[in-house]
Amino acid sequence: MTDLPTARRLLHHAPETIADTVVLDYDARLMRRKRLAGKAGLTFLVDLAEVTNLDDHWGFALDDGRAVAVEPASEDLTLVRGDLARLAWHIGNRHTPCQIDADHLCIRRDHVIEAMLAHLGADLTPVTGPFRPEGGAYGKGRTMGHDHGHSHP
Numbered sequence: 001m002t003d004l005p006t007a008r009r010l011l012h013h014a015p016e017t018i019a020d021t022v023v024l025d026y027d028a029r030l031m032r033r034k035r036l037a038g039k040a041g042l043t044f045l046v047d048l049a050e051v052t053n054l055d056d057h058w059g060f061a062l063d064d065g066r067a068v069a070v071e072p073a074s075e076d077l078t079l080v081r082g083d084l085a086r087l088a089w090h091i092g093n094r095h096t097p098c099q100i101d102a103d104h105l106c107i108r109r110d111h112v113i114e115a116m117l118a119h120l121g122a123d124l125t126p127v128t129g130p131f132r133p134e135g136g137a138y139g140k141g142r143t144m145g146h147d148h149g150h151s152h153p
Contacts, residue, residue, distance in 0.1 A: 004035065005044045007060035011067060014058050019066035021059075025073040026097070026108070026131045029054040038068055055132060072130030078114055080105040082122040090120060097133035106131070 020038030032051045037043045044062055059069040080087055081104045088105055091098045096113055099106035107113060108131060114124055 005042075005062045005064050005066065007044055007046045007062050007068065008048065009061040010048070010052065010054070010057040011059050011061050012057060014069070015067045017067070018059070018069050019062070021069040021071050023071045023073045024054065025075050026133070029070065029072065036068075042066075042068065044068065053135075072132060074128050075131045076109040077106050077127050077129060077131055078109050079125040079127055080107060080117055080122050081125070082117075082120070087117060087120060087122050090116065097131075099131060099133045106133075 020040045020042035022036045022038050024036075030051065030053055031046060032048050034046050035043065036046055044060070046060065054070050055072075057070065059067055061067055077099075080091075084105060088098060088100065091105065091107060091113065094113060094116075096107055096110070106127075109126065118124060
């Protein structure tokens with residue numbers, strides 16, 4: 001048992017007032033149970049029924065009625081420009097999360113993937129910012145694996 005306020009529900013829309021905001025990177029926005037601290041110092045326990053991608057939600061509803069917003073953290077990223085369809089295929093073939101925009105792709109910095117993309121003729125630009133990659137075809141948001149009739153070696 002804990003004396004911390006607990007979040008068992010997620011909010012889809014911003015309420016009129018918020019108690020605090022937590023800043024989480026891409027990996028941390030996938031959770032089920034975790035102790036979190038907000039920017040203003042509010043500490044609370046997340047206790048969700050199942051592992052959840054927080055990118056699909058506005059924030060947390062605490063059992064005591066307060067709301068806590070979720071803000072994506074700034075991360076080290078690489079903007080990818082060039083033949084986007086071809087480059088996206090190679091990124092996806094390596095199961096690398098990728099944010100897709102009209103004129104560029106965006107991945108987390110990874111020297112191995114960047115070397116492959118440069119070899120394929122990509123123009124790469126290091127940047128920092130929130131990372132919101134595309135979800136998978138086998139579920140909404142992030143997928144935790146998939147099954148389409150065969151196994152991967």
